[in-house]
Amino acid sequence: MKTTLKAIILVVCFVTATRLTYKIHGSPKVGVDDANIFFSYAENLAMGNGITYAHNPDRVEGFTSMLWMLICASVFSLGGGESAILVLSVCIVLLTQWILLAAMSRLLSEKNGEAWPYEYFYLILILCSPAYVTWMTITLMDTCLWGLIVVAMIYFVLLPPTSYQKRLLAFIPFALAPMARPEGIVVAPVFACLLWLRFQQSEFRSATKFCIGIGCAIIMSIIALTVFRFLYFGYLLPNTYYAKVSPSLAYNLQEGKNYLCRFVLSGAIVAVCVAVVLSSTASWFGSLIDSIRSRRILDSGFRSSINASTATSIAASTLLFIPVLTGGDHFGMFRFYQPAYPLLCVTLVLLLSEIRTLNSSDVRTLLAWGKRNPATPIAVGLVLTFWLYAYSSNDSWSSIRWRSSMAIEFRFAEEGIVTGEKLNALFAAKGHELPAVGVIVAGGIARTYPGPIVDLMGLNNNFVAHFKGARKGIKNHAAFEKDAFFHLQQDILLASPPVPPETNNFSNTALKGLLEDSRFTAQWRYGILSLHGDQIVEQTAFVNTTFLDSVSDDAGFDFHDTMIWSNKWVGATVIPTQEN
Numbered sequence: 001m002k003t004t005l006k007a008i009i010l011v012v013c014f015v016t017a018t019r020l021t022y023k024i025h026g027s028p029k030v031g032v033d034d035a036n037i038f039f040s041y042a043e044n045l046a047m048g049n050g051i052t053y054a055h056n057p058d059r060v061e062g063f064t065s066m067l068w069m070l071i072c073a074s075v076f077s078l079g080g081g082e083s084a085i086l087v088l089s090v091c092i093v094l095l096t097q098w099i100l101l102a103a104m105s106r107l108l109s110e111k112n113g114e115a116w117p118y119e120y121f122y123l124i125l126i127l128c129s130p131a132y133v134t135w136m137t138i139t140l141m142d143t144c145l146w147g148l149i150v151v152a153m154i155y156f157v158l159l160p161p162t163s164y165q166k167r168l169l170a171f172i173p174f175a176l177a178p179m180a181r182p183e184g185i186v187v188a189p190v191f192a193c194l195l196w197l198r199f200q201q202s203e204f205r206s207a208t209k210f211c212i213g214i215g216c217a218i219i220m221s222i223i224a225l226t227v228f229r230f231l232y233f234g235y236l237l238p239n240t241y242y243a244k245v246s247p248s249l250a251y252n253l254q255e256g257k258n259y260l261c262r263f264v265l266s267g268a269i270v271a272v273c274v275a276v277v278l279s280s281t282a283s284w285f286g287s288l289i290d291s292i293r294s295r296r297i298l299d300s301g302f303r304s305s306i307n308a309s310t311a312t313s314i315a316a317s318t319l320l321f322i323p324v325l326t327g328g329d330h331f332g333m334f335r336f337y338q339p340a341y342p343l344l345c346v347t348l349v350l351l352l353s354e355i356r357t358l359n360s361s362d363v364r365t366l367l368a369w370g371k372r373n374p375a376t377p378i379a380v381g382l383v384l385t386f387w388l389y390a391y392s393s394n395d396s397w398s399s400i401r402w403r404s405s406m407a408i409e410f411r412f413a414e415e416g417i418v419t420g421e422k423l424n425a426l427f428a429a430k431g432h433e434l435p436a437v438g439v440i441v442a443g444g445i446a447r448t449y450p451g452p453i454v455d456l457m458g459l460n461n462n463f464v465a466h467f468k469g470a471r472k473g474i475k476n477h478a479a480f481e482k483d484a485f486f487h488l489q490q491d492i493l494l495a496s497p498p499v500p501p502e503t504n505n506f507s508n509t510a511l512k513g514l515l516e517d518s519r520f521t522a523q524w525r526y527g528i529l530s531l532h533g534d535q536i537v538e539q540t541a542f543v544n545t546t547f548l549d550s551v552s553d554d555a556g557f558d559f560h561d562t563m564i565w566s567n568k569w570v571g572a573t574v575i576p577t578q579e580n
Contacts, residue, residue, distance in 0.1 A: 244326070
């Protein structure tokens, strides 16, 4: 495939796919809620307020990628906004795919002469995944950056650099990996080992020294980030680790195993690719164990066994198993596995190219027949493309048109932004001191509410994140403990009680039954807080009775109970009855 044509096809395909996902998910304007957590920190840093969340003064690392936060801060400091970050995300994913196509082109051209059929098949596999396109573009998350760094590292694994300039360039993704994602601390060393194994097939005599240099760069990056984190935030690990990861390894493994199984069962393409990757990885480790047992670990036989497809399969397997150790993720469309998806597809393509059932003359005969009779291969290709595009997964293009598992994540962000604006308008109108607001969903509101915000899930609150607890419950929302709640100063709680006959809801589940705790029901009321005589500016929420007394004394606010506690939350129009 010619370079210019390849570039045009790549840009057209991904811009079209991005536009399609944008429409299918409801035309989101600001990304998912977690992306707005990044943006809150980035805006504060760009304005000279340090690395802080919302308008809180505390330094806290409530984001998972220091590098992405710094990039977003740079965009905001230059006057860009969410649209600029979306354009940047699309450019990053285009660069990611260009790097992989370049690597495949070189590898396959050397072996098969014709690389374009394999490149075409790879692009079909990638573009048939709306989950990949969604997470790499319109979510505005760090996923695209991590995917780029993973692919940049695998490029040098597949094509070990021999020139001085390329060797210098190879240091960049390996050194940046720990700053791009916490799992980079594990992934980068594994990829560096794969690079050393791939070097054994080349004539580069200083391969070991070079790979040791790569390892030193990774270690220095980890040390620099850890020292900065400890000096600036006071902790050795990001706050997200303390808030998200349970101290129970058995619990994490159980949740992580379920996460991996759901991913494997999410579609035919994923299932086939994962099976191929795990089989290839298991085969290589089996050969390694045999070499160790027979004391041939330094034999050329072991060194020659790490071909391109084996390297990508081991790399992909690493990316598959890390989320298992941390317990997976709560987002739809398998965020943690999207950076691995291109490697899964590449492994399948490379293995197909290495099949030796047809000799070179058979391949030439088949290609010649295809040129003389183009209708049949074109028809087969179109049918295969349509099947992959439409029906090959639960999150296929046809299914998400009717059921977008990500729509709620975008809505959380947009609703949070509106809520922050309403609260600001509500209290600014009377010049009242802005109350402390407790939240479960912490991203959108941080962009627009200028008062103190208490993140009850702990991602952006050191007290909650480090409070003792099992971290079991809704994934990424399990750090909350009821005892911690009563140590936090809050005036308003953005949550809702379960509506009868429902006995539970998301708020009460995330807050682990807090809304039915006697200590809570004695101190909080649920209803509509509004300006006196103005029902336009209002907010429905839980309000602390002490705070409610203070605003009532100002005679500038009205409060109307919409639900009251009577051994359960019932509508305020219902006369409460005492149960024996």
